[in-house]
C-alpha cells in the first residue's frame with residue numbers, strides 16, 4: 130500500500146477514486162494511474178508526455194529547474210573532469226564506478242569487439258556516396274542483427290551483455306566507416322593499442338598512407354563530448370528504444386530505431402541544424418533580425434540549440450561544452466573563430482531577450498557541440514552520428530533496465546478518437 134494517495138473526484142456525482150502516489154529518490158512524486166481505465170473507463174490525455182513518467186529508472190537524474198545532471202548519482206561535472214568515456218559507460222551500464230581491474234577487463238572486452246564482420250563493410254556500397262550519415266547508420270546498425278544471431282536472445286542475461294559489448298565496441302567503427310564512405314577513402318581497421326576515443330579518431334582521420342598520432346587536447350575534447358552525450362533519461366530516442374524493446378525486438382533493431390529518432394532536428398539533429406543556422410545568420414549584425422523571425426510562429430524558424438523539455442535553466446552540458454570549445458579553439462590557434470564568436474553573441478543577445486526569458490529558453494547540449502566538432506575537422510552531416518555513437522551506451526543501459534523491470538509491459542498508448550463515428554459503407558457509384 131502506498132503511503133500517499135491522490136483522489137480523483139468528479140463533478141457529475143460519480144464516486145471519487147484513489148490512486149497511489151510513489152516517491153523516487155529525487156525528483157517529483159508520481160501518481161500511479163495504471164488502474165484508471167479499469168476503475169473509471171477514462172484514459173489520461175498527455176501528448177508529448179508532458180506529465181507522464183513512462184517507467185522507473187535508476188540510471189540518470191535531471192533537475193531541469195536547477196540545471197543538474199547526474200549519471201548513477203554522480204554529477205556530470207565530476208565525471209567529465211576525471212573519467213574516460215569507457216569508465217562512464219561502465220558506470221551507466223552496471224551502476225557503479227569500476228575498480229581498476231573491472232575497468233581493465235571492460236576496456237579489454239570492448240577493445241576486442243571493435244571489428245565488424247567483413248561482409249558488413251559491403252553494405253556501404255548499397256548507399257549513395259552523398260547519403261546522409263544518419264541514413265547509413267540506421268541501416269548498418271539495424272543490419273547487425275543479421276550478423277550476430279548468437280547474441281539476440283533477449284531473455285538470456287549473457288546474450289544481452291554480449292550485445293551491449295558489441296554495440297558499444299562497434300559503433301565507433303561503423304561511424305568512422307560511414308565517414309570514410311562519404312569521402313571515398315578506404316575503411317581503416319581498428320587498432321587495439323589505441324584508446325576507445327583515439328581509435329575512433331584514428332579510424333575517422335587516419336589513412337593507410339601515413340602514420341597517425343593522437344592529439345591529446347583533441348582526444349580529451351572528444352572524450353568529454355561523448356561522456357556528456359552518453360545518457361539523458363527518457364528523451365525521445367531513448368523512449369523509442371524502450372518502446373521498440375518492449376515488443377521483444379532484438380537490441381540491434383532497437384538501437385537502430387533510436388538512431389532514427391535521434392536524427393530529427395528537434396532532438397539530436399539539432400547539432401547539425403545549429404551550424405546551418407549560424408552559417409545562415411552569417412554575421413553578428415544579422416542576429417536581431419534573425420531573432421525577430423524566430424518570434425513569428427508562422428515562420429517556423431527556431432533558435433536551434435536552444436530550449437529543452439526538462440531544462441528550464443542552463444543545460445549543464447552546454448556550459449561544459451562551451452568551456453571545451455574555448456580550449457579546443459585555443460589549442461588549434463582558432464581563438465578568433467568566426468562561428469564561435471557568432472554563437473557567443475547569439476547566446477548573449479537571446480538570453481537578454483524577453484521572448485527567451487519568459488519561456489525559459491537556454492542553450493542546450495547541441496548549441497556549442499557542433500563548433501567543437503567542426504574545429505576537430507568533422508564535417509557537419511556527421512555531427513548527429515557522433516551523438517548516436519555516444520548515446521548507444523545510454524540506450525543499451527535503458528533497454529537492459531527495461532527488460533529487467535517486472536512492471537515493464539509492451540508499450541501501447543491509447544487515443545482520444547476524433548475521426549468519423551460508425552457510418553454505412555457507400556458503394557463506388559454512389560459516392561459524392
Ligand code: SDX
Nearest residue numbers: 361364395396397399431432433434435436437438488493
Ligand atoms: C536534445 O529530451 C532530451 O533530453 C533531449 C536531449 C538529449 O540529450 O537526449 O537533451 C538532446 O534533443 C536537445 C534539444 C535539441 N533541439 C533543439 O535545439 C531544437 C530547438 N528546440 C526546440 O525545438 C524545443 O525547445 C525542444 C524540442 C527542445 C523542446 O520542446 P518542448 O518542450 O515541447 O517545448 P515547446 O516547443 O512547447 O516550447 C515552449 C515555448 C513555445 O512557445 P509558445 O507556444 O509557448 O509561445 O517555447 C518556444 C515554443 O515555440 N520555443 C522556442 C524554441 N524552443 C521552444 N522558440 C524559439 N526557438 C526555440 N528553440
